Amino acid sequence: MAKNSLISGSIWDEYSNQVVNRMNNPKHQGEITEEKAAELGAKLIVADFGAESCGDAVRLYWAVDENTDKILESKFKSFGCGTAIASSDVMAELCIGKTVDEAVKITNIDVEFALRDTPDIPAVPPQKMHCSVMAYDVIKKAAAEYKGVDMESFEEExxxxxxxxxxxxxxxxxxxxxxxxxxxxxxxxxxxxxxxxxxxxxxxxxxxx
Structure with a gap:
C-alpha cells in the first residue's frame, strides 16, 4: 500500500519503509500448531502479553528444540495498530535461531533499530515508539513459559x-x-x-x- 494512499504530509514521512512494508506484509504473522512443532522435533510455547496503556496485545509462538534450547521457528498474532504489527514481526524474526537465553536479551531498542531504514533516523514518530515495548515483555513471558519460572525472574533492569x-x-x-x-x-x-x-x-x- 502506498504511503500517499493513507496519509499525506510529514507524519506519514516519519515512518520508515521497513515499518510500512511489515505492517502491510508481515513475514512472520500466523501461528505454530502442535503438529508443526512436532514435525520440527520441538516444544511449542505460546505466550500472550497485553499493553494496558494502549490496548494492544500480542501472542508469540515459539518452536523450541529442547536439546539445544534454540528457537527453530517464531510467529506472532497481534491486536493493535500497524506499528505494533511491524514491531511484532521484527521481534519474531529476531528470535529465530537464538537460544531462549539469547532471545531474552532482545530489547525494544533492538526491535526499533531493526525497523530503521538508516541507523540514524528513527523508524517511527515519537508517539509510536512505545509500540515496540510489548516485544520486550512477550519474549520474557515466552521464556518464562519455557523454563517454568516467573516472568519477573528475567527482569534484570x-x-x-x-x-x-x-x-x-x-x-x-x-x-x-x-x-x-x-x-x-x-x-x-x-x-x-x-x-x-x-x-x-x-x-x-x-x-x-
Missing part, C-alpha cells in the same frame, strides 16, 4: 514506568540516541510518565523512590 513497562536502561538509551532534553520528549518517545505519572511525581498508583 529497573522498571521506571510500570504502566508502559519502560526500564531505566531503555530510558537512558532513548535519551542518548535521540538527544532528548525534556520530560515531555521522553514521554513522547517511550510513553513513560504518560499514564499514572507516579514515575514523574508523587500521586500515581505506585510508590517510587
Amino acid at each position: 529497573q522498571i521506571v514506568c510500570e504502566c508502559a513497562r519502560v526500564s531505566l536502561a531503555t530510558l537512558k538509551e532513548v535519551i542518548k540516541i535521540n538527544d532528548l532534553k525534556t520530560v515531555e520528549e521522553i514521554t513522547d518517545y517511550t510513553k513513560a510518565g504518560a499514564f499514572c505519572k507516579s514515575c514523574i511525581k508523587p500521586g500515581g498508583h505506585e510508590a517510587k523512590d
